[in-house]
Amino acid sequence: xxxxxxxxxxxxxRIVMTKGVHLSIATDQLVVALxxxxxxxxxxxxxxxxxxxxxxxxxxFRLLSEYRSLDNTxxxxxxxxxxSCTTILLPExx
Numbered sequence: 001x002x003x004x005x006x007x008x009x010x011x012x013x014r015i016v017m018t019k020g021v022h023l024s025i026a027t028d029q030l031v032v033a034l035x036x037x038x039x040x041x042x043x044x045x046x047x048x049x050x051x052x053x054x055x056x057x058x059x060x061f062r063l064l065s066e067y068r069s070l071d072n073t074x075x076x077x078x079x080x081x082x083x084s085c086t087t088i089l090l091p092e093x094x
Contacts, residue, residue, distance in 0.1 A: 001094070007038070007039055008038040008039065009037075009038065009039060009040040009057060009080070010035075010038065010040075010057060010079065010083055011084070011085040012034065012038055012079060013046070013079070013080065013082075013083050013084040014059055014084065014085045014086070014089070015034065015084055015085075015086050015087075015088070016085060016087050017030070017087070017088040017089070018087070018088070018093045019076065020089070020090040020092070020093050021075055021088045021089060021090060021093075024089075024090070025069045025073060025075060026069070026070075029069050029070060030088060033065070033067040033075070033077060033088070034086070034088070036065070036067070036091065037065040037074040037077045037079070037089045038061070040053070040054075040064045041055070041065075041066045042064070042066070042092070043066045043067040043068075044067065044068065044074075045064060045065060045066050045071060046067045048051060048086045050091075053065075056081075060081055060082070062078060062079065062080055062083050063078065063079040064076060064077070064078050065077045065078075068092065073090070074090070074091055075077045075088060075090055075091075076088070076089055076090075076094070
């Protein structure tokens, strides 16, 4: 079995979350979403954002994924262009 680090397409850097995410989404669901994000599974983003993310991997721009929790709460994961930090937030907290 491959190590998790080998499955990542980019480093997540420091991982932070907003208060809204902390209060509304279970940790296990966040971990699954972070692993998907790191593998390049961008979740529910539109085709244009999916294409932008793929280009951003090679050009070093910001990455955005969108997921939903089991209770259908939408949340975003954003990795900064320099990959120093990944933030999990609710859209209304942007």
